[in-house]
Structures are given as structure tokens and as C-alpha cells.
Amino acid sequence: MAEALKKFRPxxxxxxxxxxxxxxxxxxxxxxxxNLADLPFTGRAEPRQLDGIRRAAFTALKETGLFPRGHFLKxxxxxxxxxxxxxxRHHISHGLAFTALPAAAVISxxxxxxxxxxxxxxxxxxxxxxxxxxxxxxxxxLKLDEALGRRLPYAFSGKFGFLTACPTNAGTGMRISCLAxxxxxxxxxxxxxxxxxxxxxxxxxxxxxGEGTCVLGDYYQISNAACLxxxxxxxxxxxxxxxxxxxxxxIAARETLLKGHAKLHTExxxxxxxxxxxxxxxxxxxxxxxNISLARMGAAMGWEMGLDFSTxxxxxLLMQPAHIQAAAGRALSPEERDVFRADSLRKKLL
Amino acid sequence: xxxxxxxRKEAASVFLTLAVNNKVREVHxxxxxxxxxxxxxxTETGAFNSSDIVGNLSGYFKDFLPAERKALRCGACGLTYAxxxxxxxxxxxxxxxxxxxxxxxxxxxxxxxxxxxxxTYSGPxxxxxxxxxxxxxxxxxxxxxxxAVKKEDFETAAKLRDALKQLEGRDG
Numbered sequence: 213m214a215e216a217l218k219k220f221r222p223x224x225x226x227x228x229x230x231x232x233x234x235x236x237x238x239x240x241x242x243x244x245x246x247n248l249a250d251l252p253f254t255g256r257a258e259p260r261q262l263d264g265i266r267r268a269a270f271t272a273l274k275e276t277g278l279f280p281r282g283h284f285l286k287x288x289x290x291x292x293x294x295x296x297x298x299x300x301r302h303h304i305s306h307g308l309a310f311t312a313l314p315a316a317a318v319i320s321x322x323x324x325x326x327x328x329x330x331x332x333x334x335x336x337x338x339x340x341x342x343x344x345x346x347x348x349x350x351x352x353x354l355k356l357d358e359a360l361g362r363r364l365p366y367a368f369s370g371k372f373g374f375l376t377a378c379p380t381n382a383g384t385g386m387r388i389s390c391l392a393x394x395x396x397x398x399x400x401x402x403x404x405x406x407x408x409x410x411x412x413x414x415x416x417x418x419x420x421x422g423e424g425t426c427v428l429g430d431y432y433q434i435s436n437a438a439c440l441x442x443x444x445x446x447x448x449x450x451x452x453x454x455x456x457x458x459x460x461x462x463i464a465a466r467e468t469l470l471k472g473h474a475k476l477h478t479e480x481x482x483x484x485x486x487x488x489x490x491x492x493x494x495x496x497x498x499x500x501x502x503n504i505s506l507a508r509m510g511a512a513m514g515w516e517m518g519l520d521f522s523t524x525x526x527x528x529l530l531m532q533p534a535h536i537q538a539a540a541g542r543a544l545s546p547e548e549r550d551v552f553r554a555d556s557l558r559k560k561l562l
Numbered sequence: 563x564x565x566x567x568x569x570r571k572e573a574a575s576v577f578l579t580l581a582v583n584n585k586v587r588e589v590h591x592x593x594x595x596x597x598x599x600x601x602x603x604x605t606e607t608g609a610f611n612s613s614d615i616v617g618n619l620s621g622y623f624k625d626f627l628p629a630e631r632k633a634l635r636c637g638a639c640g641l642t643y644a645x646x647x648x649x650x651x652x653x654x655x656x657x658x659x660x661x662x663x664x665x666x667x668x669x670x671x672x673x674x675x676x677x678x679x680x681x682t683y684s685g686p687x688x689x690x691x692x693x694x695x696x697x698x699x700x701x702x703x704x705x706x707x708x709x710a711v712k713k714e715d716f717e718t719a720a721k722l723r724d725a726l727k728q729l730e731g732r733d734g
Binding site: 247249250251252253255256332361362363364365366367368369370371372373374375377378379380382383384386414438439440441442443444 | 639641650651652653654655658659662665668669672673674675676677678679680681682683685686687688
């Protein structure tokens with residue numbers, strides 16, 4: 213089974229809940245879309261060109277010195293389970309998992325930096341940070357971008373900025389995202405309205421794994437919609453304002469859930485959820501996410517859940533389907549996964 | 563019982579919540595249609611090819627991109643404008659020049675602006691600055707030199723002068 217996964221640690225620093233507002237923001241991500249000059253974009257390039265890009269990217273990334281003991285993974289050498297694991301850790305997109313082209317993922321040893329090679333763009337650089345940490349994460353991502361840009365010729369124009377396969381990414385090529393956990397707003401039915409108002413602030417909300425993915429466990433990935441016409445700093449300031457605003461709304465919603473008669477129902481829901489997590493004998497990922505979301509909120513409200521936020525986050529990562537199978541050491545049927553998930557969770561919570 | 567919203571025949575067994583275009587949307591499909599639409603790793607992580615389920619992004623481009631004569635294509639990679647409009651993906655960096663007027667219009671719609679103001683690229687093979695850009699940079703440098711001289715910071719002034727020389731040398 214999955215040799216490549218053995219070198220990955222069970223815990224990742226960007227999920228350690230040490231950043232600001234860990235009960236509302238799981239992690240922060242900044243990515244840059246970059247392409248090499250004088251070559252067709254991935255979708256129109258020949259396999260031999262893509263192979264050359266991959267070789268050049270590996271060499272340049274090694275030279276930056278930012279990936280000591282890092283993972284340099286060619287997609288064709290990975291099985292479905294390994295790809296699923298990397299997608300669940302937000303290192304690769306589903307597009308990259310299914311590509312038949314010579315693509316790759318390069319991931320730093322502590323998994324805060326990763327680069328997708330020959331996804332829709334030749335290079336997708338990303339940096340992950342723990343909690344609400346836009347500024348630090350952006351700075352690390354910029355450092356990687358600059359180090360790589362000195363070694364590889366980027367496609368750039370004075371008018372349109374960094375050139376990308378899809379015009380929605382051109383300009384700065386930058387996407388800042390925060391994985392926000394908004395259980396109280398969801399519970400009060402405030403999300404449709406909140407998402408509506410996000411559009412007016414130049415921000416989009418997506419599901420937990422990014423574009424085209426489901427909302428699970430009340431997690432929303434909030435990112436800047438536009439990336440051209442303003443500076444990186446202006447986009448950062450706007451995102452910072454939007455996320456702080458969302459945090460304020462979530463705090464207010466949590467207060468509403470603790471007021472008067474509502475408190476009993478909230479407490480009841482939270483402890484029932486904890487009961488399911490502690491005692492279930494079979495637990496699907498969807499059911500796990502619904503319940504851990506409530507338990508996480510309960511912990512934020514000061515109730516004894518028996519776990520700190522760092523453990524909550526790590527457990528959330530470890531209970532994902534491919535992670536479960538990596539821990540089991542083999543592919544499992546959905547039913548087997550649900551039993552394995554309930555068992556390993558019980559061991560952690562009791 | 564809810565019917566699959568795709569085939570409208572089988573009972574829906576896959577229920578997904580999506581956030582698309584800042585709207586929360588419920589999608590319900592039967593297992594066959596869900597599999598056909600590329601629901602990945604079962605429905606557990608809920609990840610799948612959204613463009614297929616929620617209507618293709620290209621609809622977006624079709625609406626926003628101006629109509630153009632059929633023959634328009636990129637001289638470098640051969641991508642036709644019609645194909646770009648359909649797929650929403652450009653073929654190569656040169657496409658940005660080949661379709662510049664159309665892209666300018668599209669960029670205004672999607673980003674609210676059509677010109678980059680963020681960081682510039684100065685790595686290997688970076689394009690020389692345009693005349694306007696070079697003039698703007700030269701003006702900034704001249705002001706900085708005057709200020710440095712005023713402060714009697716001649717070392718900085720000398721460095722700035724070198725930078726100015728280099729910039730002007732490149733132009734001529």
C-alpha cells in the first residue's frame with residue numbers, strides 16, 4: 213500500500229489551531245497561479261513540453277531551498293488512495309487527481325508549502341497557515357513565488373499581469389482563502405443571506421475542498437473573487453475586513469444560541485453530538501462532520517468536550533475517507549470505513 | 563420521496579449541499595446519475611466536477627465575451643476565439659495579445675478592472691517596461707533623486723541615478 217504516504221506525518225502544523233480565532237477559522241491559504249513564458253498553457257501543451265516543465269519545476273523548487281526533505285510526487289506514480297489523501301490535505305485539486313498528463317505535486321516536509329505542477333496552470337503555488345493568518349501566510353507564499361520567479365521565466369504582461377489559462381485568475385494570480393467554521397450562523401439559517409452579502413464585497417464562498425465541493429460540517433472556504441486591478445496588499449486588506457466581519461457575525465449568532473430558552477436546545481444538540489462521536493459503532497464521514505461541527509462549537513462556548521482545538525482539527529483531518537484508509541493500511545469499502553472511523557474516534561475521545 | 567433532478571425517474575439517494583455563486587444550493591441525484599457526473603470517492607468528501615452539475619462556467623463567458631468574426635484566432639497557438647468562448651480557457655500567454663480587445667471587456671466584467679496594478683515581474687525573460695511604464699518609473703526615480711540630494715544622502719542618490727541610467731539605456 214501507498215508507499216508515498218508513509219512519509220507524511222499524521223499531524224500538520226497548519227491545523228494546530230495556534231493562529232488567531234481558531235474556533236472560527238480552521239486555516240488560511242494563499243495561492244499564486246503562474247505559467248512559464250513562451251509555452252502553451254497545460255491544456256494545449258504537448259506531453260513532452262509538460263514533461264520538460266515538470267523537470268524544470270523540480271530543479272527550480274529544489275534550488276529555492278524551501279523544500280528540504282520535501283515530497284516530490286509525480287501524479288502517474290500515485291494510486292487513487294494516495295491522490296485522495298493529498299486532496300483531503302488540500303495539497304492537490306480534484307482536477308490534478310484525475311489528470312492523465314505529466315503532472316506533479318511538490319509538498320514541503322511540514323506541509324505548509326505546496327506546488328501543483330501542470331494543473332490548469334503550469335504552477336500553482338500555495339501556502340497554508342493555521343487559523344486566521346492572512347498576513348503571515350501571504351508573506352510565506354510571496355517568498356516562495358519570488359524564489360521561484362528568479363529561477364523560472366514567468367508569463368507576464370504589463371497590462372494583464374501574470375497570465376493564466378483562465379482569465380478569472382489573471383493579474384495578481386492570487387487567491388486568499390480562509391476555511392471558516394460557521395456553525396451558529398448555519399444553525400440560525402443565516403448563511404444564504406451572509407453569502408449574498410459576500411458577493412457585494414468581492415468575495416466568494418465555496419465548499420470545504422474548494423471549487424465545486426460540498427458544504428460539510430458548516431465549513432465554508434471564503435476567497436477573493438477578483439484578482440486583477442488591485443494590488444496584492446489591497447486584496448489582502450479587503451479579505452481581512454471581510455473575514456473579521458464574518459467572525460463578528462458568527463460571534464453574534466453564537467450569543468443568540470446561548471440566550472434564554474435557546475441555550476437549552478443548543479446545549480442539548482451539542483451534547484447529543486458528542487454522544488454520537490463518543491459512542492457510535494459506525495459513522496459515515498457526513499455524520500461525523502455534522503456532529504464534530506456542533507462539538508467544536510460547544511468547546512468554543514466553554515463546555516467540556518474533552519478535546520482542545522488542535523485535537524479537534526487533527527481529528528477532522530484524520531477522519532476523512534482516504535485518511536481512514538491510509539491509517540488502515542488498505543482500501544476499505546464505505547461500510548468498513550464507517551466502522552473503522554467510529555472505532556478510531558472512540559479511542560481518541562474516551 | 564424526492565426524484566433525481568437529473569433523470570427524474572429514480573429516487574434520489576445522494577444529497578449534496580453546494581455553495582455556488584454565493585448561494586447555498588441543494589442537489590439531489592440518484593446514485594447512477596451521481597456516478598455519471600463524477601461524484602468522487604463515493605459521496606463522502608462530496609467532491610465532484612461542479613461544472614457538470616451546476617451548469618458550465620462557459621455560460622458565463624458566452625454571456626460576457628463580445629461576439630467576434632469567425633476567423634479570429636491566436637497566431638501563436640492557433641486557438642480560435644470561438645473555442646475560447648466555449649471553453650473559457652486560453653491556449654497560451656500570447657492569446658492575451660491576440661484577443662486583447664475582447665479580454666479587456668471580459669476583465670472589466672469579472673474583475674471590475676482591465677489592468678494589472680499589483681506586483682510586477684522582473685525575473686528571467688521579463689518583458690521590458692512599456693514606454694508609458696518606463697516614463698512613470700523614470701519620473702518616480704527623478705523625484706527620489708531630488709529628495710535624496712535635498713537630504714544630502716548622496717550615496718542613495720548615486721544608486722538611484724544608476725537605476726535611472728539603466729532604465730533609460732534600456733529604452734534607447
